[in-house]
Amino acid sequence: MFKRFGNSKGFTLIELLVVVAIIAILAAIAVPQYMKYTANARLSNVQNFTKSLAQLAIGLGATAVQNPDPNCNNDNTFGIDMVSQGQSYYLVAYGDAGGAATSCDMVKPFDTKPSWLSQINISGLTVELRGTEAVITGGSIKVISNYVAKSGTYFGCTYDGTKHLLVDADSATAICSIK
Numbered sequence: 001m002f003k004r005f006g007n008s009k010g011f012t013l014i015e016l017l018v019v020v021a022i023i024a025i026l027a028a029i030a031v032p033q034y035m036k037y038t039a040n041a042r043l044s045n046v047q048n049f050t051k052s053l054a055q056l057a058i059g060l061g062a063t064a065v066q067n068p069d070p071n072c073n074n075d076n077t078f079g080i081d082m083v084s085q086g087q088s089y090y091l092v093a094y095g096d097a098g099g100a101a102t103s104c105d106m107v108k109p110f111d112t113k114p115s116w117l118s119q120i121n122i123s124g125l126t127v128e129l130r131g132t133e134a135v136i137t138g139g140s141i142k143v144i145s146n147y148v149a150k151s152g153t154y155f156g157c158t159y160d161g162t163k164h165l166l167v168d169a170d171s172a173t174a175i176c177s178i179k
Contacts, residue, residue: 042147043155045116047166047176050143050157053091053109053120054136060093060107061127062134076129077137078104082122089113089120093127118144118154125161136161142169149175 057080079094083106092106125139136159144156156174157166168176 039149042116042145043176046143046145046147046155046157049114049117050141050159050166053141053143054159054161056091056107056109057122057125057127057141058134058136060091060105061129063105078127080122080125080127080139082120087112091122116145116147118146118156120144136164138162144169144174 060080061078077095081092081094083090083092088108089110090106090108093104095102095104119142121140121142121144123140123142125141126137127134128137139161141159141161142156143158145154147155149155154174155176156169157176158169159165160167166176168174
Protein backbone atom coordinates (compact mmCIF):
# COMPACT_ATOMS: atom_id res chain seq x y z
CA MET A 1 0.00 0.00 0.00
CA PHE A 2 2.57 2.58 1.11
CA LYS A 3 5.65 2.75 -0.87
CA ARG A 4 8.97 4.00 0.49
CA PHE A 5 10.97 6.23 -1.69
CA GLY A 6 14.68 5.61 -1.70
CA ASN A 7 16.51 4.49 1.44
CA SER A 8 14.38 6.19 4.13
CA LYS A 9 15.94 5.88 7.57
CA GLY A 10 14.64 7.05 10.89
CA PHE A 11 12.52 6.10 13.85
CA THR A 12 8.89 5.22 13.75
CA LEU A 13 6.37 7.07 15.86
CA ILE A 14 5.97 4.03 18.14
CA GLU A 15 9.72 3.86 18.80
CA LEU A 16 9.80 7.56 19.71
CA LEU A 17 6.81 7.16 22.05
CA VAL A 18 8.49 4.22 23.82
CA VAL A 19 11.64 6.31 24.41
CA VAL A 20 9.58 9.23 25.72
CA ALA A 21 7.68 6.88 28.06
CA ILE A 22 10.93 5.43 29.44
CA ILE A 23 12.33 8.92 30.08
CA ALA A 24 9.09 9.93 31.83
CA ILE A 25 9.23 6.88 34.12
CA LEU A 26 12.88 7.58 35.01
CA ALA A 27 12.06 11.22 35.73
CA ALA A 28 9.10 10.21 37.92
CA ILE A 29 11.51 8.15 40.04
CA ALA A 30 14.48 10.56 40.02
CA VAL A 31 12.78 13.90 40.77
CA PRO A 32 11.28 12.89 44.16
CA GLN A 33 14.61 11.35 45.17
CA TYR A 34 16.41 14.56 44.22
CA MET A 35 13.90 16.65 46.19
CA LYS A 36 14.38 14.45 49.27
CA TYR A 37 18.16 14.66 48.91
CA THR A 38 17.99 18.46 48.64
CA ALA A 39 15.69 18.74 51.68
CA ASN A 40 18.03 16.53 53.75
CA ALA A 41 21.03 18.65 52.76
CA ARG A 42 19.26 21.88 53.70
CA LEU A 43 18.07 20.47 57.01
CA SER A 44 21.57 19.23 57.78
CA ASN A 45 22.91 22.71 57.04
CA VAL A 46 20.49 24.30 59.55
CA GLN A 47 21.17 21.61 62.19
CA ASN A 48 24.95 21.93 61.90
CA PHE A 49 24.79 25.73 62.04
CA THR A 50 22.65 25.58 65.20
CA LYS A 51 25.02 23.08 66.84
CA SER A 52 28.05 25.18 65.90
CA LEU A 53 26.48 28.26 67.55
CA ALA A 54 25.94 26.21 70.72
CA GLN A 55 29.58 25.05 70.67
CA LEU A 56 30.72 28.61 70.06
CA ALA A 57 28.65 29.79 73.06
CA ILE A 58 30.31 27.14 75.24
CA GLY A 59 33.77 28.21 74.08
CA LEU A 60 32.90 31.86 74.60
CA GLY A 61 31.82 31.16 78.18
CA ALA A 62 35.03 29.23 78.83
CA THR A 63 37.23 32.09 77.60
CA ALA A 64 35.16 34.86 79.22
CA VAL A 65 36.40 33.88 82.68
CA GLN A 66 39.94 34.76 81.56
CA ASN A 67 38.88 38.37 80.91
CA PRO A 68 40.53 40.73 83.41
CA ASP A 69 37.26 42.61 84.09
CA PRO A 70 36.46 42.01 87.81
CA ASN A 71 32.74 41.82 87.04
CA CYS A 72 33.48 38.79 84.90
CA ASN A 73 36.20 37.06 86.92
CA ASN A 74 34.03 36.77 90.02
CA ASP A 75 31.25 34.99 88.21
CA ASN A 76 31.28 31.50 86.75
CA THR A 77 27.93 31.91 84.99
CA PHE A 78 27.55 33.94 81.82
CA GLY A 79 24.59 35.01 79.79
CA ILE A 80 25.10 34.67 76.04
CA ASP A 81 23.34 36.89 73.53
CA MET A 82 23.55 37.80 69.83
CA VAL A 83 24.13 41.45 68.99
CA SER A 84 24.43 43.17 65.66
CA GLN A 85 26.69 46.11 64.98
CA GLY A 86 26.04 47.38 61.48
CA GLN A 87 26.31 44.41 59.13
CA SER A 88 28.24 42.30 61.67
CA TYR A 89 26.83 39.88 64.25
CA TYR A 90 28.52 38.90 67.51
CA LEU A 91 27.93 36.38 70.26
CA VAL A 92 28.52 38.23 73.53
CA ALA A 93 29.13 36.76 76.99
CA TYR A 94 27.71 38.83 79.87
CA GLY A 95 28.68 38.55 83.52
CA ASP A 96 26.69 40.20 86.26
CA ALA A 97 28.86 39.71 89.35
CA GLY A 98 29.04 43.48 89.72
CA GLY A 99 25.27 43.83 89.68
CA ALA A 100 24.84 45.10 86.12
CA ALA A 101 25.22 43.09 82.97
CA THR A 102 28.81 43.60 81.84
CA SER A 103 30.13 42.48 78.46
CA CYS A 104 32.97 40.08 79.21
CA ASP A 105 33.94 38.73 75.82
CA MET A 106 32.60 38.47 72.29
CA VAL A 107 33.16 36.44 69.16
CA LYS A 108 32.06 36.90 65.56
CA PRO A 109 30.36 33.62 64.50
CA PHE A 110 30.49 34.41 60.77
CA ASP A 111 32.04 37.07 58.56
CA THR A 112 28.93 37.57 56.45
CA LYS A 113 25.45 36.39 57.24
CA PRO A 114 24.70 33.26 55.18
CA SER A 115 22.17 33.95 52.44
CA TRP A 116 19.97 31.06 53.59
CA LEU A 117 19.75 32.39 57.18
CA SER A 118 16.53 34.20 58.06
CA GLN A 119 16.95 34.75 61.80
CA ILE A 120 18.80 33.74 64.95
CA ASN A 121 17.09 34.13 68.32
CA ILE A 122 19.01 33.52 71.53
CA SER A 123 16.76 33.41 74.56
CA GLY A 124 18.02 33.15 78.15
CA LEU A 125 21.14 31.22 77.14
CA THR A 126 23.49 30.71 80.07
CA VAL A 127 26.89 29.04 80.21
CA GLU A 128 28.30 27.91 83.54
CA LEU A 129 31.91 27.05 84.24
CA ARG A 130 32.22 23.85 86.26
CA GLY A 131 35.87 23.38 87.05
CA THR A 132 37.60 23.36 83.68
CA GLU A 133 34.45 22.57 81.71
CA ALA A 134 31.89 25.03 80.33
CA VAL A 135 28.30 23.78 80.10
CA ILE A 136 25.13 25.37 78.73
CA THR A 137 22.74 25.35 81.67
CA GLY A 138 19.62 26.92 80.18
CA GLY A 139 18.00 28.93 77.46
CA SER A 140 17.94 28.25 73.75
CA ILE A 141 19.38 29.11 70.34
CA LYS A 142 16.80 29.22 67.56
CA VAL A 143 17.84 29.28 63.90
CA ILE A 144 15.28 29.82 61.12
CA SER A 145 16.30 29.45 57.48
CA ASN A 146 14.92 30.72 54.20
CA TYR A 147 14.67 27.11 52.99
CA VAL A 148 11.06 26.25 52.30
CA ALA A 149 10.19 22.87 53.77
CA LYS A 150 6.65 22.93 52.46
CA SER A 151 4.15 25.64 51.73
CA GLY A 152 4.38 28.26 54.48
CA THR A 153 6.96 26.41 56.61
CA TYR A 154 10.72 26.79 56.78
CA PHE A 155 13.52 24.62 58.09
CA GLY A 156 14.44 25.74 61.58
CA CYS A 157 16.03 24.20 64.66
CA THR A 158 16.33 25.15 68.30
CA TYR A 159 19.15 24.02 70.54
CA ASP A 160 17.49 23.48 73.92
CA GLY A 161 20.03 24.36 76.62
CA THR A 162 18.12 22.44 79.29
CA LYS A 163 17.70 19.16 77.38
CA HIS A 164 20.94 19.61 75.37
CA LEU A 165 19.38 18.59 72.07
CA LEU A 166 18.01 19.94 68.85
CA VAL A 167 14.26 20.30 68.70
CA ASP A 168 11.81 21.85 66.24
CA ALA A 169 12.15 25.62 66.15
CA ASP A 170 8.41 26.12 66.19
CA SER A 171 6.03 23.34 65.32
CA ALA A 172 3.66 25.83 63.72
CA THR A 173 6.13 27.49 61.36
CA ALA A 174 9.30 25.40 61.08
CA ILE A 175 10.55 21.83 61.23
CA CYS A 176 13.86 20.43 62.40
CA SER A 177 13.29 16.92 61.13
CA ILE A 178 11.89 15.54 57.94
CA LYS A 179 8.79 13.48 58.58
